[in-house]
Amino acid sequence: EVQLVQSGAEVKKPGESLKISCKGSGYNFATWWIGWVRQVPGKGLEGMGVIYPGDSETRFSPSFQGQVTISADKSINTAYLQWSSLKASDTAMYFCVSPGLGVWGQGTMVTVSS
């Protein structure tokens, strides 16, 4: 079964760093793009960026360029979304998705509050 399994919910303070993960299984992880999607509570879906795990090529939506880092380790079938300094406005649910396979992770809730 093709799956994307994300790391658990996080509660952080403004200014802290964070790295969340998305582990793929049941398919050749290196050869399918992985995307990260933000959903602020009560709002719609926003594409943040994508990565090709085979060579780590990344592309960002202009709104998120420079705000987050996307990386992947194909040896352990895992993609990452990282912040160096969180803001309260980063509070949201974050999903990983394989657009080509049509599979979504279960989501990681990130809460940033002092």
Next chain:
Amino acid sequence: DIVMTQTPLSLPVTLGQPASISCRSSQSLEHSDGNTYLSWLQQRPGQPPRLLIYKISNRFSGVPDRFSGSGAGTDFTLKISRVEAEDVGVYYCMQATHGMCSFGQGTNVEIQ
């Protein structure tokens, strides 16, 4: 950025009746490989999005055949032939042709 525009944003429906959602993109979604990477997603409250339709008109595994997709270029439609209670939720169109995923605003389908 590709802008995806859905209409309507709210869709009250009657059980057993058809429903239709439109999605328009700011640029053609036809890829150089000949495919059009336009999908439809359903999101029920408290759940992650679920893929219903991919490449305009292909139903994903396990999706009931009352869901269908059509369109080409920049204009696409999702139809539900007979709405059931479990179809309540928010529906999104999504494009993955232009190197990034981008989404419509979402259409809230509710039973009236």
